[in-house]
Amino acid sequence: MTTLRFPLSRIEGHARVEMEVEDGKVVSAQFQAIEMRGFRYFMQGTPAEQMPVIVPRICGVCSTAHHVASVKALEDIFEVEPPELAKEIRELLLLGQLIQNQATSLFIFTMPDRVGASSIFHMDESEADPEQQLSLAQRALKVRQIGTKLITLAGGQFIHPIKAIIGGITSGIKKEDAEKMLSEVREMLPIACTLFDEYWEMSLAMRERIGTWGDDQPAFYIASTGRTRPQLNSDTIRVLGPDGAERASFPPHLIREYLDYQETEYSYSGQSSYQGQVLRANSLARMNLALSMGTPCADDYLDRLTSTFGKPAHPILLFDLCRGIEMVYAFERAIEILSKDLDYEDTDVPYTPKDGEGYGLVEAPRGPLVHHYTVKDGLIEDAEFIIPTVHNMLAIERALMVAGDRYVSPSGINLELEKAVGRVVRAFDPCIACATQ
Amino acid sequence: MSVTNQSLPRFAVLQLSGCAGCEVSLLNANEWVEKYQLVYMPLVVSTHTVPEDTEILLVSGGVRNDEDVYNLRRAVKIVDRVIAVGTCAISGGVANLGDRDEVREMFMSQANRHHLPHLLPKSRPIDAFVDVDLYLPGCPPTPELFMGALTGPENFQASSIVCQECGRKKLKDMRPKHLLGFQQGEVLPDICLINQGYLCVGSSTRGGCRAICTRPGHPCVGCRGPSDAYIEKESSVWFDRVQQVFERLTDIPPQEIYDALHSPQLSLFLFQFTDYMGNGGPTRPKEKVL
Ligand code: SF4
Ligand code: SF4
Ligand code: SF4
Numbered sequence: 001m002t003t004l005r006f007p008l009s010r011i012e013g014h015a016r017v018e019m020e021v022e023d024g025k026v027v028s029a030q031f032q033a034i035e036m037r038g039f040r041y042f043m044q045g046t047p048a049e050q051m052p053v054i055v056p057r058i059c060g061v062c063s064t065a066h067h068v069a070s071v072k073a074l075e076d077i078f079e080v081e082p083p084e085l086a087k088e089i090r091e092l093l094l095l096g097q098l099i100q101n102q103a104t105s106l107f108i109f110t111m112p113d114r115v116g117a118s119s120i121f122h123m124d125e126s127e128a129d130p131e132q133q134l135s136l137a138q139r140a141l142k143v144r145q146i147g148t149k150l151i152t153l154a155g156g157q158f159i160h161p162i163k164a165i166i167g168g169i170t171s172g173i174k175k176e177d178a179e180k181m182l183s184e185v186r187e188m189l190p191i192a193c194t195l196f197d198e199y200w201e202m203s204l205a206m207r208e209r210i211g212t213w214g215d216d217q218p219a220f221y222i223a224s225t226g227r228t229r230p231q232l233n234s235d236t237i238r239v240l241g242p243d244g245a246e247r248a249s250f251p252p253h254l255i256r257e258y259l260d261y262q263e264t265e266y267s268y269s270g271q272s273s274y275q276g277q278v279l280r281a282n283s284l285a286r287m288n289l290a291l292s293m294g295t296p297c298a299d300d301y302l303d304r305l306t307s308t309f310g311k312p313a314h315p316i317l318l319f320d321l322c323r324g325i326e327m328v329y330a331f332e333r334a335i336e337i338l339s340k341d342l343d344y345e346d347t348d349v350p351y352t353p354k355d356g357e358g359y360g361l362v363e364a365p366r367g368p369l370v371h372h373y374t375v376k377d378g379l380i381e382d383a384e385f386i387i388p389t390v391h392n393m394l395a396i397e398r399a400l401m402v403a404g405d406r407y408v409s410p411s412g413i414n415l416e417l418e419k420a421v422g423r424v425v426r427a428f429d430p431c432i433a434c435a436t437q
Numbered sequence: 438m439s440v441t442n443q444s445l446p447r448f449a450v451l452q453l454s455g456c457a458g459c460e461v462s463l464l465n466a467n468e469w470v471e472k473y474q475l476v477y478m479p480l481v482v483s484t485h486t487v488p489e490d491t492e493i494l495l496v497s498g499g500v501r502n503d504e505d506v507y508n509l510r511r512a513v514k515i516v517d518r519v520i521a522v523g524t525c526a527i528s529g530g531v532a533n534l535g536d537r538d539e540v541r542e543m544f545m546s547q548a549n550r551h552h553l554p555h556l557l558p559k560s561r562p563i564d565a566f567v568d569v570d571l572y573l574p575g576c577p578p579t580p581e582l583f584m585g586a587l588t589g590p591e592n593f594q595a596s597s598i599v600c601q602e603c604g605r606k607k608l609k610d611m612r613p614k615h616l617l618g619f620q621q622g623e624v625l626p627d628i629c630l631i632n633q634g635y636l637c638v639g640s641s642t643r644g645g646c647r648a649i650c651t652r653p654g655h656p657c658v659g660c661r662g663p664s665d666a667y668i669e670k671e672s673s674v675w676f677d678r679v680q681q682v683f684e685r686l687t688d689i690p691p692q693e694i695y696d697a698l699h700s701p702q703l704s705l706f707l708f709q710f711t712d713y714m715g716n717g718g719p720t721r722p723k724e725k726v727l
Contacts, residue, residue, distance in 0.1 A: 007485045008479075009479040009480075009482065009483040009484070009485065010479070010480070010481060010482070010483055011480075012457050012480065013457065014452075014454075014479075032553065034502075034504070034553050034554050035454050035501065035502065035554070036454075036501070036502075036548060036556065037454055037499075037501055037531075037532040037560065038532065038540075038544045038548060038556075041540050041543055041544045041547075041548070042532070042540050042544070044540065045540075053658060054531065056458075057456050057458070057530075057531040057576065058456060059456050059457065059458075060455075060456040060457045060458020060459065060460070060461045060462070060577060061456075061457050061458075061461055063456070063458060104464075108464070108480075108481050109481075112483070118482055118483045118484060119475070119481050119482035119483065120481065121470065121475055121481070121482070122482070137470075138470075141464075141467055141470075144464075145465065145467075148465055156649065156650065156653040156654075156655060157649055157650065158462075158465065159458045159461055159462055159577050160458060160576065160577075162650055162653070162655040163653060163655070170624055170653060170654045170655060171624070171653060171654055265550060265551070265552065266550070266552055266553070267550070267553070268548070268550060268553060347623075422483070433455075433456050433457055
């Protein structure tokens with residue numbers, strides 16, 4: 001028996017893959033999260049109302065999602081409903097996060113795989129289109145920055161935002177600030193679309209070269225967005241069957257009842273499944289759920305995806321294309337929200353802290369994120385973080401086995417395997433800091 | 438930038454146990470792309486070790502497990518200059534909240550996995566293991582601060598404390614009688630948050646972040662750490678200083694402020710300050726802190 005160990009890069013956090021090979025066949029594939037800080041443990045005893053400031057530090061890539069989920073969990077306990085303006089600004093925050101994350105995954109994490117470079121900063125662009133004033137990398141960073149700017153505008157800080165508070169938000173957005181942002185988003189939308197078109201082309205070329213879109217066996221899907229348009233801030237989690245039919249829909253406090261969860265000895269992250277079956281979260285899950293995006297450009301892309309690959313679609317490299325569709329959607333939706341009046345008084349409602357148990361759900365870029373707190377005497381007695389990457393763990397391992405079967409044979413191990421491992425893992429865009437906290 | 442220019446100075450980013458927020462902030466500081474060559478940073482480059490001829494090493498995240506120790510020691514041997522970035526690398530950061538006996542016991546007994554990098558009893562700052570040439574505090578440091586650290590602190594202008602960058606006015610005649618805690622009511626623009634009853638510690642926190650929290654109305658939680666006046670002193674000195682500011686500007690009973698600052702809960706809130714003195718380790722001389 002031989003053990004192959006693959007270090008991983010261009011993902012969030014520290015993880016590696018171990019494959020065991022016996023008689024020219026891969027017999028197991030483990031995705032190992034190798035870091036852990038212990039938020040679940042050290043949050044105990046923290047004053048509940050401080051959670052929205054501390055928990056973004058679980059992850060600097062998804063801090064916005066944690067910030068909002070935390071506020072929602074406390075609102076659930078304190079029984080307060082934020083006003084409309086607060087909901088809109090929180091949505092804007094989550095859209096900024098979606099743009100930043102999907103652009104990072106598309107351009108910084110996975111585009112180098114498509115052109116055979118070690119990073120976006122090392123791509124050979126000597127044959128780049130001379131029509132384009134800026135290099136691919138420069139355009140990609142600019143598109144990504146729109147996400148950052150939106151988070152800053154709506155959240156006060158672009159990495160660990162602060163403006164969502166229990167009962168609402170600290171302030172609205174001034175008209176002139178909204179207009180300035182609006183014109184930047186409008187200006188960058190076509191650039192984002194062009195980049196995504198180039199990415200789509202590169203993906204097709206890569207498919208030609210490697211001959212596969214990766215693991216395309218059926219799976220269950222989990223998401224908390226809507227069918228007719230994405231809803232990043234909903235109260236319902238849905239599970240789709242491999243045929244695309246809805247199998248379950250439930251509020252966040254029932255998530256543990258619907259999903260099975262287990263810990264493993266080989267990883268600091270747990271794994272979840274649905275009735276013992278492989279479950280997938282993240283962009284492909286949402287696109288399999290969505291009948292439409294509700295915005296014109298994103299709908300065009302969704303139609304293109306559906307007409308090419310059907311619905312539900314299962315090949316894992318489509319996760320990457322779905323991220324592009326969502327990036328475009330987030331641009332368009334941000335334009336809609338920024339065009340409204342976001343500068344009026346009704347920012348928050350008063351609340352009275354109390355003890356109890358509560359849940360906060362948001363659709364993070366990687367899937368439904370749930371914060372579950374128990375508060376006693378104003379302090380956190382228990383904090384549970386139910387992380388979307390954890391729902392993808394079994395799906396990642398299955399896809400690794402598929403890649404292993406493809407590139408390992410009795411005659412030897414094809415050198416393409418290492419690249420395939422990277423592509424598989426990046427398709428799921430796992431976040432290890434979140435998965436292990 | 439079509440092909441990375443080989444003559445530019447080479448820098449690497451070693452990510453230990455952190456949240457990647459520091460790296461994301463660095464990515465937002467686009468300007469370095471023209472001036473430096475990034476040779477190692479697992480988040481964005483697939484190279485698996487720090488290459489031999491690297492000049493500058495940025496280290497983010499705290500030392501949480503034995504692999505962190507190994508990677509850190511190995512990397513600093515290669516480079517000329519080591520910069521500790523972010524609160525996690527400098528003081529252990531948010532993971533320091535676990536520095537309580539009962540938490541540590543539970544953590545060590547339940548969390549450790551035998552076949553994986555072994556967890557240390559607590560998150561440690563990197564200078565507990567290696568020498569550091571420059572400290573860049575912040576959680577995370579802003580892109581502007583990153584550029585300052587890379588190009589050299591002499592090129593970076595900052596005020597000594599957050600208050601000077603905040604622009605909110607401290608009033609003599611608006612004197613709250615109690616701390617508001619976290620029950621944020623409306624936040625008035627342009628007026629110091631202390632006058633409005635919030636526990637803002639900007640008055641003893643080092644400047645350079647341009648007061649990004651207090652301007653939109655959120656109290657400073659001190660992520661940039663103590664200002665030069667306090668950085669080489671016991672944490673009790675800056676506690677006293679914050680206390681004095683509140684006594685001068687408010688009618689909040691001194692005991693209430695004292696309790697707030699010293700209660701385990703609120704010192705959790707000010708997690709960024711814990712262990713700044715190095716806890717028996719080296720102090721961080723102000724000349725080395727940006
Ligand atoms: S200092 Fe803050 S932003 Fe940086 S890694 Fe630590 S928690 Fe994240
Ligand atoms: S105490 Fe806080 S709000 Fe007041 S001036 Fe200083 S930083 Fe600004
Ligand atoms: S205002 Fe305070 S908490 Fe906010 S970034 Fe500056 S130092 Fe950090």
